[in-house]
């Protein structure tokens with residue numbers, strides 16, 4: 192089987208994890224947590240990092256730290272993973288959805304302004320599948336309407352927008368280190384910010400809102416246990432040492448697919464570049480000309496032992512949100528088509544060139 196993802200661990204992963212076990216530092220108190228926060232925030236170009244148990248947890252904290260709550264509206268794409276919508280709804284706020292750009296699969300920045308109301312408090316940007324969202328228009332809207340910007344950079348570690356790191360733009364940026372991301376800590380995530388107060392809030396919220404001063408076990412606020420363990424951070428530190436190679440390899444896999452599949456009829460391939468970025472190919476997606484074609488292709492690849500994943504399902508079509516009466520009149524034809532016709536092929540860092548060649552040849556077949 193060629194799995195849809197397999198991580199790559201070719202550095203100090205075992206050495207550092209072993210160190211945790213040999214020293215007994217396995218909880219979130221160990222020294223790798225701080226090191227991972229410092230190293231990763233420096234790499235992205237933000238002042239502060241807060242390591243957490245996963246990327247979705249980072250979004251929960253981001254929303255809470257910015258005091259987004261009841262009655263607030265938060266703009267986000269409809270075509271994304273469900274995490275940002277969960278975080279906003281759990282906080283009592285309302286997601287306001289944005290249609291997708293057909294060629295980049297990112298949210299269409301041209302329709303955002305028409306969705307801004309007096310209740311809009313923030314925009315959550317999600318960089319999808321390896322190409323960044325066009326940030327300049329969004330930064331302009333945030334200035335003009337005084338909105339917070341949360342950048343979900345979980346799929347773009349090391350990607351840049353006009354030469355500047357993704358994850359360096361938002362009031363808060365979040366990353367995930369799930370094993371299919373560019374670097375992994377097994378499970379894990381991080382919040383980055385330049386704001387000392389937001390950083391303090393984030394560190395408090397991840398730790399059951401324990402106070403740093405005064406008597407222990409007296410709490411003034413709600414919090415979560417979203418701490419990252421030293422074991423996870425050890426893995427993360429080792430992976431980060433090789434991030435440049437990981438990114439180069441991702442781009443290399445993406446280019447092999449682009450070249451190998453350029454004559455494939457009936458499928459839209461990812462864009463190689465936009466005026467502001469070269470694709471980092473977090474995953475290599477294909478959009479079939481019809482839903483039947485998508486289903487049939489996934490089925491046939493599976494018979495040939497090639498793993499696939501369908502694209503995200505739109506937020507406005509999620510049964511869980513429909514049941515809540517949300518997004519009743521929302522229709523986003525481009526996003527709906529992507530969700531139905533799109534899928535991605537094995538794109539993990541652990542794939543070999545021979546495996547890429549096999550996937551290409553089976554797709555042609």
Ligand SMILES: *Cc1c(COP(=O)(O)O)cnc(C)c1O
Nearest residue numbers: 245246247272274345346367369
């Ligand atoms: C992976 C991912 C997340 C969630 O990260 P977890 O660590 O799996 O919770 C959030 N947003 C995007 C865009 C992602 O791809």
